[in-house]
Amino acid sequence: MRTALTVSQLAAAVHDILEGAFPDVWVEGEISNCKTYPSGHTYLTLKDEASQLRAVLFKGAAWNLRFRLEDGLKVLARARVSCYPPRGDLQLILSAVEPKEKGSLQLAFEQLKAKLEAEGLFEASRKRPLPRIPQRLGVVTSLQGAALRDILSVLGRRWPALEILIAPVSVQGEAAKDEIASAIERLNRQFPELELLLVGRGGGSLEDLWAFNEEVVARAIAASRIPVISCVGHETDTTISDFVADMRAPTPSAAAELAVPDRDAVLEQIESSAAGMEASLRHAIERLGQRLEALRRHPFLQSPYRLYEERMRRVDELYGRLPEAMRRRLLHADKDLALQAQRLDAFSPLKVLGRGYAIARKADGSIVRSSRQVRRGEALSLRLAEGQILCEVSDEQVRGG
Amino acid sequence: MNKSGAAKKDSFEASLQKLEELVRELEGGEKGLEESLEIFEQGITLAKTLAQQLQEAKQKVEVLTQQNGKSAKTPFTERR
Numbered sequence: 001m002r003t004a005l006t007v008s009q010l011a012a013a014v015h016d017i018l019e020g021a022f023p024d025v026w027v028e029g030e031i032s033n034c035k036t037y038p039s040g041h042t043y044l045t046l047k048d049e050a051s052q053l054r055a056v057l058f059k060g061a062a063w064n065l066r067f068r069l070e071d072g073l074k075v076l077a078r079a080r081v082s083c084y085p086p087r088g089d090l091q092l093i094l095s096a097v098e099p100k101e102k103g104s105l106q107l108a109f110e111q112l113k114a115k116l117e118a119e120g121l122f123e124a125s126r127k128r129p130l131p132r133i134p135q136r137l138g139v140v141t142s143l144q145g146a147a148l149r150d151i152l153s154v155l156g157r158r159w160p161a162l163e164i165l166i167a168p169v170s171v172q173g174e175a176a177k178d179e180i181a182s183a184i185e186r187l188n189r190q191f192p193e194l195e196l197l198l199v200g201r202g203g204g205s206l207e208d209l210w211a212f213n214e215e216v217v218a219r220a221i222a223a224s225r226i227p228v229i230s231c232v233g234h235e236t237d238t239t240i241s242d243f244v245a246d247m248r249a250p251t252p253s254a255a256a257e258l259a260v261p262d263r264d265a266v267l268e269q270i271e272s273s274a275a276g277m278e279a280s281l282r283h284a285i286e287r288l289g290q291r292l293e294a295l296r297r298h299p300f301l302q303s304p305y306r307l308y309e310e311r312m313r314r315v316d317e318l319y320g321r322l323p324e325a326m327r328r329r330l331l332h333a334d335k336d337l338a339l340q341a342q343r344l345d346a347f348s349p350l351k352v353l354g355r356g357y358a359i360a361r362k363a364d365g366s367i368v369r370s371s372r373q374v375r376r377g378e379a380l381s382l383r384l385a386e387g388q389i390l391c392e393v394s395d396e397q398v399r400g401g
Numbered sequence: 402m403n404k405s406g407a408a409k410k411d412s413f414e415a416s417l418q419k420l421e422e423l424v425r426e427l428e429g430g431e432k433g434l435e436e437s438l439e440i441f442e443q444g445i446t447l448a449k450t451l452a453q454q455l456q457e458a459k460q461k462v463e464v465l466t467q468q469n470g471k472s473a474k475t476p477f478t479e480r481r
Contacts, residue, residue, distance in 0.1 A: 131414070132414050133412070133413050133414040133417070135412060135413065143464070152460070152462060155460065156460045159458075160455075160458040160459055160460045161413060161454060161455060161458030162458075162460055162461070163461045163463075164460065164461065164462045164463070164477075165463050165464075165465055165474060166462065166463065166464045166465065166477060167465045168464060168465070183465075186465070186472065187465070190472050263455050266417070266455065267452055267455055267456070269417075270417075270420065270448045270451050270452050270455075271448070271452070273420050273421065273424045273444070273448055274444070274445055274448040274449075276424050276427075276428065277423065277424055277427050277440075277441050277444045277445065277448075278441070278445075280424070280427040280428045280430065280437075280441075281427060281437055281438070281441045283430065284427070284430055284432075284434065284437045285434065287430070288434055
């Protein structure tokens with residue numbers, strides 16, 4: 001006779017054996033097929049090169065997980081090995097998960113930063129300008145912390161003309177993130193007249209500052225209509241709040257310095273404005289005085305006869321130029337005459353005679369131009385350049401042309 | 402609200418900007434003498450008021466408290 005177990009009996013037995021054998025083990029592997037259901041439970045597969053195991057992280061164990069489980073993440077998981085009788089599947093029930101390659105806070109920080117950055121919450125274009133001189137300012141921090149003391153003392157020294165409203169919150173521990181987020185939201189809703197919020201705390205460990213790396217705080221800062229200066233810890237601490245705030249201050253004191261101008265500097269500015277106005281007014285009066293003086297000294301105002309004198313001088317001057325103009329004109333005429341005389345001279349018969357010619361005349365004075373005009377023995381007179389010769393024609397011949 | 406409180410309503414920054422504007426106008430030297438005098442008087446008064454406001458200003462600090470689910474402001478006294 002064979003004795004047979006029912007499926008349920010066998011499944012229950014396997015379940016008991018597995019749970020008895022592996023009540024609490026650490027297993028190392030890579031996450032895949034990770035999915036979180038509305039119930040809050042997360043189902044995933046842990047695998048290495050050769051094998052894979054189904055696993056579940058129930059809501060009760062997931063709540064204190066800082067980072068997000070995602071495919072490809074290498075983790076160390078604390079688990080008990082079980083069997084899910086309705087399906088007969090082998091299943092790891094996880095009680096804790098740690099990232100293998102970095103701390104879980106570091107990973108959570110990186111994951112949230114990447115997520116919010118992808119949403120554009122860190123964009124420079126989202127940053128609201130800070131008021132130059134705020135009159136009402138909100139502070140979200142702990143009443144007991146050094147941060148508040150620092151902030152109040154710097155604000156009081158630099159710019160006492162300020163109304164400050166403190167929203168006290170815890171800045172570390174489980175309640176911190178929700179208190180901070182709701183304080184920011186409440187100040188926006190109930191005190192919209194606030195012009196600036198300082199949100200932060202003094203220095204501490206990464207865990208102490210953690211609230212300012214929480215998504216709910218980051219989203220409250222992003223949603224704030226009032227500009228926010230984030231100031232968490234020391235210079236070297238950077239939180240998600242710093243990225244999403246409109247301005248990041250390295251410390252609470254620095255936030256207070258960024259928030260308000262320095263009273264002494266503004267007083268100096270006011271004084272120099274007053275001095276500048278006095279100088280400007282003095283200049284204006286001096287300039288007007290100079291213009292008046294210049295007008296008073298104007299020749300026409302000094303002596304109205306100037307107008308007449310001016311014209312008289314012009315007439316005199318023109319009158320004086322007349323003789324000179326006439327003289328020039330005559331000089332020109334003289335030169336012209338001399339030129340004409342010269343040209344006339346060139347044609348003078350005396351000039352011709354000078355070159356050795358002679359004019360022959362008969363006794364009646366008529367000029368002899370041809371040998372046919374004279375007879376042998378006729379008396380002629382020859383006019384030379386100098387003097388004349390009386391002579392007789394000894395022969396007449398007609399030659400040539 | 403008393404008188405100084407009412408004057409305070411004009412934001413300090415707006416007044417400071419107004420003062421800067423007056424100085425620029427006067428420096429421009431384009432205004433007539435009478436107008437310049439008016440600007441000067443206005444500017445000096447404003448400068449005095451602003452300086453006085455700053456010198457006399459006292460920090461006012463309040464704490465937001467929750468009573469029966471309602472928000473209230475109470476004066477802040479530092480705990481030592």
